[in-house]
Amino acid sequence: MLSGAPRRIGAFSPRLPLPYRQATTRSFLTSSRSGAGINGGRPHVSRTLNRYPQSQSRPLSFAQRMKFGFREASKGIWRKNPILLPFALLSVAGATAFFAYVTYVRLTRIEPVYHKFPPEVADALRTAIYYTEIDMDPQKALDSYKLALKTALIQGMHPYSDEVLGIRLQVALMLEKAGLIKQATQVLERTRAESLKWVDEGRKKKAITDKELAGKTETIEINDPEVLEAQQKQRDLEEFEERQRDKTLKKIVGMGMKLAELYAGDYMQDEKKAEAAQVAAVELCLKEMKRRQDLGLPVGGVNEDNDAWLNLSEIATALTELGTTYINQEKYELSIPLFMQALGMVKQVDGETTTCKQVVLLNNVATAMAGRAQQPIRPSPENPVTREQLIESAKKWAQMAIDVAAKVQPPVRDDDCDVSCVVATYNLGELAELQAKRDLAEKYYREAKALAKGLGFDDGIDMADTALKRIGKK
Known part of the structure; x- marks a missing residue:
C-alpha cells in the first residue's frame, strides 16, 4: 500500500521541461561534490545556475509600446462589437469625406472671390456661403449676407460695383436653392429697379455735365501738380462710373431673363410676368444699341475683350428666347422679326463660317x-401678305435650314443642327398638308421620323407618328 503511493504521486506531479530537469539535477550533484560544509550542507544552486547565459532585456520604444497596446486592445474587438465597430468606422469615413468636401468647396469656390473684399466682408461671406453650400439654412445665410452688405458699404465699397451687386444676386440664388422662389423674385425685382434707377440718374448727370463743358470755349492752363493730379483722379472716377453703368446695365438684362425663368417655372407659373420680364430685357437691349449707335460706340462686339456691355451673341440669345416665348403663346407675328434680327447678329458674329446657331434660327x-399660316389671315394695306404667300415663304426658310445644316461639318456641327433638320423636315410636311398635298406631306413626315429615329429624338418620332395618323384618317 505504501509502495504504490509514490507512484501515484509521481504520476500526477507536473513535469518540468527536459532542459530544466537536467540542469537542476546537475547542479545538485555538482554542489554536493564541492563540499557541503561551506554552505551548511545546503546545495549551492545559484552558483551553478550562473553557468547558463541569462537573457538580456531592453526597454521598449514608444512606437513598440503603442503597437503592443494597440494589439492588446484590438484582441476580440470584432467579436465583442460586431455592430458598433463597423458603424464607428463608417462614421469616421463619412466625417473624413465631409471635411474633404468642405475643404474642396472652400478652395475652389469660396476663397478665389474673397481677395476682392475687405477681411470683415470676407468673413461674413464665408459664413453666408457655408449656410448656402454646405449646411443650407436660409435665415442664417440671409443674416450673413446682410451683414456683408452693410460692412461693405461701411468699408467704402461702391454700392453698384461688381462685388456688391454680386452679393445681392447671390442672395437671390440662395433663396432659389432653398425653394423660396417668391422671395428670390422679390430680391431680383428690387435689385433690378434700384440698379436701373442708378444707371439712368448717372447718365442724366453726365449728359448735363458734358453739355456744360461743351458750352465753355476758353481754356485755362494749369501747371499746379496737385491740381493736375486731382483732375486726373476725377477723370478716372468718371471713367470708372461710366464703365460701371455699362456693366450694371448688362446685369439688369440678365436679371430680367432670370426673372422670366422663375416666373415661368413650376412654382410661380405666371406667364404674364415672365413675358413682361423678357420684353423689358429685350427693350433695354434695343434701346442701348440705339444709344450706342447715336454716340458712335460699339453696339456689341463680336469677340470683345471689353465685357462691360453685352456682345452680339448675348443680345441675339435674348431676342431668341423672347421669340420662343411668343411661339409658345402662338403669337407668331411677333416672333418672326425677333428671329430675323437675331439671325443677322449671329451671321455677323460667325463671319465667313457657318454654325448651327444659324440653322436653329432659320428653322x-x-x-x-x-404657325402663322394656320391662323386666320386678313390681308390689309398694312399687312398685304396672303396665306399662300406665307406658306411659300415658310417652305423656303425650312429648306434653307436643311441646306445650311448640310454645309456644317464636325467639329462645328452639333446636335442642334440634327434636331433642327428633323423639325424643318416636319415643317415641310405640315406646309404640304396645308396645301392639300397629302402624298408629299406623308413623304416629309416619314423622312422626319427616320431622321428622328437615327438621333434617338423621341419627341420628333411622336410628332411624325401623330401627323401620319392624322393624314391617314383623311
Whole structure:
C-alpha cells in the first residue's frame, strides 16, 4: 500500500521541461561534490545556475509600446462589437469625406472671390456661403449676407460695383436653392429697379455735365501738380462710373431673363410676368444699341475683350428666347422679326463660317411662318401678305435650314443642327398638308421620323407618328 503511493504521486506531479530537469539535477550533484560544509550542507544552486547565459532585456520604444497596446486592445474587438465597430468606422469615413468636401468647396469656390473684399466682408461671406453650400439654412445665410452688405458699404465699397451687386444676386440664388422662389423674385425685382434707377440718374448727370463743358470755349492752363493730379483722379472716377453703368446695365438684362425663368417655372407659373420680364430685357437691349449707335460706340462686339456691355451673341440669345416665348403663346407675328434680327447678329458674329446657331434660327423663322399660316389671315394695306404667300415663304426658310445644316461639318456641327433638320423636315410636311398635298406631306413626315429615329429624338418620332395618323384618317 505504501509502495504504490509514490507512484501515484509521481504520476500526477507536473513535469518540468527536459532542459530544466537536467540542469537542476546537475547542479545538485555538482554542489554536493564541492563540499557541503561551506554552505551548511545546503546545495549551492545559484552558483551553478550562473553557468547558463541569462537573457538580456531592453526597454521598449514608444512606437513598440503603442503597437503592443494597440494589439492588446484590438484582441476580440470584432467579436465583442460586431455592430458598433463597423458603424464607428463608417462614421469616421463619412466625417473624413465631409471635411474633404468642405475643404474642396472652400478652395475652389469660396476663397478665389474673397481677395476682392475687405477681411470683415470676407468673413461674413464665408459664413453666408457655408449656410448656402454646405449646411443650407436660409435665415442664417440671409443674416450673413446682410451683414456683408452693410460692412461693405461701411468699408467704402461702391454700392453698384461688381462685388456688391454680386452679393445681392447671390442672395437671390440662395433663396432659389432653398425653394423660396417668391422671395428670390422679390430680391431680383428690387435689385433690378434700384440698379436701373442708378444707371439712368448717372447718365442724366453726365449728359448735363458734358453739355456744360461743351458750352465753355476758353481754356485755362494749369501747371499746379496737385491740381493736375486731382483732375486726373476725377477723370478716372468718371471713367470708372461710366464703365460701371455699362456693366450694371448688362446685369439688369440678365436679371430680367432670370426673372422670366422663375416666373415661368413650376412654382410661380405666371406667364404674364415672365413675358413682361423678357420684353423689358429685350427693350433695354434695343434701346442701348440705339444709344450706342447715336454716340458712335460699339453696339456689341463680336469677340470683345471689353465685357462691360453685352456682345452680339448675348443680345441675339435674348431676342431668341423672347421669340420662343411668343411661339409658345402662338403669337407668331411677333416672333418672326425677333428671329430675323437675331439671325443677322449671329451671321455677323460667325463671319465667313457657318454654325448651327444659324440653322436653329432659320428653322425658327420657318416654324413661326408655318404657325402663322394656320391662323386666320386678313390681308390689309398694312399687312398685304396672303396665306399662300406665307406658306411659300415658310417652305423656303425650312429648306434653307436643311441646306445650311448640310454645309456644317464636325467639329462645328452639333446636335442642334440634327434636331433642327428633323423639325424643318416636319415643317415641310405640315406646309404640304396645308396645301392639300397629302402624298408629299406623308413623304416629309416619314423622312422626319427616320431622321428622328437615327438621333434617338423621341419627341420628333411622336410628332411624325401623330401627323401620319392624322393624314391617314383623311
